[in-house]
Amino acid sequence: MEKSNSNSNTLVSFEKVNKSFGATNALIKCSVSFEAGKIHALVGENGAGKSTLGKLILGVHSHDSGIIKVDGNEVFLSSPRDAVKHGLVGISQELSLLPDRTVVDNIAIGRETTIGPFVSSKKTLEKVLAVMEEYGLFIDPTKLVGSLSVADQQKVEILRALNTNARLIVFDEPTARLASHQADQLHDLVRSLAKSGTAVVYISHFLEEVLKISDTISLLRNGEKVRTDSTSKETKNSLIEGMTGRDVGNLFPNKPTIDPTSEVLLRVRNLTRENEFKDISFEIKKGEILGIAGLVGSGRSELAHAIYGNRAPDSGSIELYGKEFIIKDVAHSIKNGMAMVPESRRDQGLLLERSLLENTSLPYLEKFTSWIYGLNKEEEYSEVDESCKTTMIKHSGLEKEVQYLSGGNQQKVLFARAAMNKPKLLIADEPTRGVDIGAKQVIYELISQLSKVGEAVLLISSEVEEIIGVAHRTLVMSRGKVVAELKGSQITKSAIMEAAFKQD
């Protein structure tokens, strides 16, 4: 154990804290302490307990047993309100802002300056401006939050935290939705917060990021703390080994070779949709994995949805197997051999409260339906079971609701669904977002398997390493246009980034 408790700068400390949800032990005898002025990162796979730890600090959940101390005094944080009183505030992955209210309203919410019973807009604004001034973070206070970019919305949330005189800020995956230059700005901001004496708890999946900005790293695995060490003692490999408990070896499978004579499966010509993407032309051969890189908002997902039939393009055409394919609707595209793993599994992919069985077979029920008998559930069950086996989903029964699966397994459900159709073209939009390294490895393997049997994959990803490790060829999109096409060894991080940020 650490000697940290004696440290005079310790702001919050946990001593043998336990927390369980039903039968799941989310956090087991966890002892850790957070110091003022330090950036303390929490790393671990999904379900390791790092978000739970963060939520205990913020009073979102209350601990079952053990001791939590703030300023050396034992406390029980039963609600976020309690935590805020102690100056403990969080910036969550899903931002909790009011989109139809102004920046100043959002920052000052619950802390408006009042004169008698009335809110003084002027004084409230002055106070917010003073906070902006203090930290050099300016955003037009009269703008509606809904009209801001994600990065600016996050700044609003940080300003809100600063406005409550936060002494400790928990950042939970703050860069998951940011482009890399925005992430850099955030890192600078986090560093300056720490410099001014704020304690920072930084939860992130991105190990490079953690290594770059933190002072201390705590590693968690299956609800238990493995170790806390100063960042200088850790490397990416030591962290991965600590997180998974094993050496993962090579994350990416070998790229399958494409038969040079193989035919073109999909040809896209001058596809355009106003304000989203313009004049997109490319082709994919059978067995090819084509990456689409670029920043969020560059039109990648929109393009994918147009090809998939979810949103009609304004002009342009696509060909499937050399024949013109009329984009009608999603059902039509699925019938013609397309499958999609959408960007957000929670919002666009899964029915969380329905069973694994229903989630997997949803698009293909027609196959199991006859007019007289209705659904043939036995047949459905056996096909779904097979598909779940090939995608290596760990589950405790096909009739269990998918909300109880881990993030990685939920993501695999979407692959199991796609595999049911033996798709000719798989569109995978951020297929490994928010999943742990073990699940990532499986997903890359699945994509590579598909390619081996001659299916084409359109891989959209913000993770450059992923594109480099998996794709045969990649397009880089920026502001709705394809700005570069890179092949084989041309696919490098710097080439992708340069193209993505090029100003035209």
Added chain:
Amino acid sequence: MNNALDYSKKHGIAIITILLFILLALTTDGFFTERNLRNILDQQSTILIAASFMTIVIISGNFDISVSSIFVVSPLFALLVENATGNIFLALIAGIGIGLAMGAFNAIVVTYFKVNSFIATLATSFMFFGLGYLISDRSLMRPMGDAYQQIARTKFFDITSATWLALVVVIIASIILTRTRFGRNVFATGGNQEAARLAGVNVSRVQAATFILLGGASALAGIVSSSRSMSAQPSDDFSFVFAVLTAVIVGGTSIAGGKGAIWRTVAAAFFLAFMSNGFNLNQIDPLWQRIILGLVIVIAVAIDSWSQRKNV
């Protein structure tokens, strides 16, 4: 260790209904008699017919307030046809047909014009009620012949045809919801509309179908009710839809959509019927009956939202 809790959470409404049944059978004279139970079945038939399909609409993520107005208007139209032709089959077809048409109108407003279903069906309710006054010329309507009452009052094995009709409708609705592709699509649409769309489900068509089916079921319920009383009268009475909604919601079908079951609605309908029957047999003041009914609804919904919170 959580199995018992899970089981009671899942089947709570059925367990409570059976317990109430046993309690009343043991304590209340006149409850556990053939006649009383047959009466309860007969009285619940109209609610069950509409509530089965209301359950489907709510699972798909919508609401339909216009059930009351369709319940009022359809028998008026059926009687208009009956009075003109003397044929009860034509009357039935006309009555259910106009119910389906009104359901289709709701479907268009909700799925094509994208009006929130609660507001849309509240608005169409007024239109339909108005239509009722038009059809009936603002007066009570009666069937010409005695045949009309046969719709609800014919007895098979001592049980009224109204009860049999309800049974058939409940079974059909259950099969539709649990054994067909359409049923799966209903759950998908209500559970996560965007996910359903990306899985190739025609969300609008699914929702439209649920409204049309409910229109037909509400019309049938209205005709059964008018056949029982041998009359129909235009009104602006919203009470029927609230009785229907109460059964669905007390049953635990989530008003957020995506979750629920017809058997739950049936169990809740009987729970409410037993409760009110027990009150009457024990001569409890109707004033208190209302207060307790309201309390039961609050508790049912609170339990539902509590159990969902525990899941996260």
